[in-house]
Amino acid sequence: MKVIGLVGSPRKNGNIDVLLQKAMEGAEAQGSTTAIYYLNEDNICGCQACGGCKTIGRCVVEDGLSEIFSAIDAADSVIIGSPIYFGRFTAQTALFMDRLFGYLKPDFSSSLGKGKKYSLIFTQNQSDSGTYTNTINAAAQQLEFIGFESGPKPLVGTGLPNAGMVRDNKQLLQDAYNIGKELAHQ
Numbered sequence: 652m653k654v655i656g657l658v659g660s661p662r663k664n665g666n667i668d669v670l671l672q673k674a675m676e677g678a679e680a681q682g683s684t685t686a687i688y689y690l691n692e693d694n695i696c697g698c699q700a701c702g703g704c705k706t707i708g709r710c711v712v713e714d715g716l717s718e719i720f721s722a723i724d725a726a727d728s729v730i731i732g733s734p735i736y737f738g739r740f741t742a743q744t745a746l747f748m749d750r751l752f753g754y755l756k757p758d759f760s761s762s763l764g765k766g767k768k769y770s771l772i773f774t775q776n777q778s779d780s781g782t783y784t785n786t787i788n789a790a791a792q793q794l795e796f797i798g799f800e801s802g803p804k805p806l807v808g809t810g811l812p813n814a815g816m817v818r819d820n821k822q823l824l825q826d827a828y829n830i831g832k833e834l835a836h837q
């Protein structure tokens with residue numbers, strides 16, 4: 652099994668990065684190979700509405716997402732992590748999510764391949780985990796429309812206003828570890 656993680660946070664070693672690293676540890680404990688990609692470190696542009704993806708079933712724009720799309724193609728599972736800023740996932744995550752459109756063929760069937768699981772990890776300053784349910788559901792709906800299959804339920808870390816403070820939350824760290832472990836088992 653191969654499990655990859657996508658960090659949509661602009662902060663390296665921030666809460667999302669820490670949780671995704673923990674999820675990768677869980678997957679590795681089950682014998683999976685893992686890799687983490689940092690969306691903020693790649694030169695990523697938005698969808699160019701060129702239509703090239705409709706000829707090959709994959710985005711044709713050559714930028715930092717090219718390597719990530721190759722990794723997705725080779726992976727069995729993908730974990731996408733993002734903090735929620737101003738009621739939605741980050742701009743880095745939005746660019747990635749928009750470019751997933753390239754996996755849709757002209758008839759809106761998916762070129763992604765069968766059986767790819769996903770899971771979501773979000774963090775937020777708000778203490779109520781239900782505050783941004785619509786954002787989380789919309790991300791899941793988009794991934795399933797593209798052809799991903801739902802894996803473990805989304806993890807939402809709440810009350811985390813400062814980078815890295817999730818390190819003190821043993822339950823969230825264990826929950827992230829369990830997501831990786833579960834994805835590696837499927």
